[in-house]
Amino acid sequence: MAIFIGEDTRLVVQGITGRDGSFHTREMMEYGTRVVAGVTPGKGGQTFEGAVPVFDTVESAVAEAGANTSVIYVPARFAADAMFEAADAGISLIVCITEGVPVGDMLRVLPYVRDKGARLIGPNCPGAIVPGRCKVGILPGQIVREGPVGIVSRSGTLTYEVIFQLTRAGIGQSACVGIGGDPLIGTDFVDCLGAFENDPETEAVAVIGEIGGTDEQVAAAFVAREMSKPVVGFIAGQTAPPGRRMGHAGAIISGSEGTAAEKIRAFEQNGIGVARRPADLVGLMRDRLQGV
Structure with missing residues (x-):
């Protein structure tokens, strides 16, 4: 047993094709994390490292790859939308690594994520x-x-x-x-x-x-x-x-x-x-x- 993550984690990486997203996705995969999908709008249909399918939306990643957990590596101005999208798609655990997310954005995100029944870790966290x-x-x-x-x-x-x-x-x-x-x-x-x-x-x-x-x-x-x-x-x-x-x-x-x-x-x-x-x-x- 573990808390929050474990062998049943099926991870989608939001921002997988960016500098930080791609680097840390490789690290997570090498550690043994089951990365089942990535999301970068406009790059759907590509693959990451020849193995991980990239989708335009988290909804597609959930429907086609069975993702149940999301990790977010997107710039601060897009982080709130990424958290909203993950919650809307039915992701149960959202981990937002992004720092510098405005407090005003989090005032909107937190109640929304809770209402959707998801857990959020972060933002600005490891x-x-x-x-x-x-x-x-x-x-x-x-x-x-x-x-x-x-x-x-x-x-x-x-x-x-x-x-x-x-x-x-x-x-x-x-x-x-x-x-x-x-x-x-x-x-x-x-x-x-x-x-x-x-x-x-x-x-x-x-x-x-x-x-x-x-x-x-x-x-x-x-x-x-x-x-x-x-x-x-x-x-x-x-x-x-x-x-x-x-x-x-x-x-x-x-x-x-x-x-x-x-x-x-x-x-x-x-x-x-x-x-x-x-x-x-x-x-x-x-x-x-x-x-x-």
Whole structure:
């Protein structure tokens, strides 16, 4: 079992003929992901790498290739339309890698996707990977290994760092999900924590948060209320000045609740072990796993 993606994933790549889309499609195929179709309007009838049919619409990719998951590599000005199209076509999981999607666009996209019964991961995210089985997005497959730790993160780069540190220490992962750092995203910490709690292959979870907003505080309350599995965490931006955006569009301190100190306090008060540096997660996680 895995969360969100796995052996039953049949992937369509929106923007497959573009620079980023084509590069990462090759990476996903080499990892073993079943890429069944690509979409680039006006290029229907072509094939990618001589094996993947390219369609003009997602609807055609679903009807003719049986796609059930989409990953989006299109410019920001087209990303909202790509998400709308995937939801309209009946795609159940939409992963939007594109960064720079306007907040106004996401205000329209999020309720639409939910009404269609689809799950959206992103935008501005690295996607998800289930080690040894499937990857959808840009997470590097060479740094993961199969194991019992679920990872959910707002930061793509820190996701890579934490995975690398755990793998180097011999601690594998059940699944890794980068949810993105924009103010409005489709899948949040609580969604992932609930999925990991219900996943029999996950024994412990690492949560990687950052300054801005209150998602980490909500996640901490969920952990205390709903989770039986141990959780450890790290908060990025501990030295960030107030009022200045740091990296992600959502990483800006606009009040006391958005500070790293407040998030760390919420984690600690709700039983989440907190690492002061990403590398410190290894020791915390090893201790939690030994206690499982």
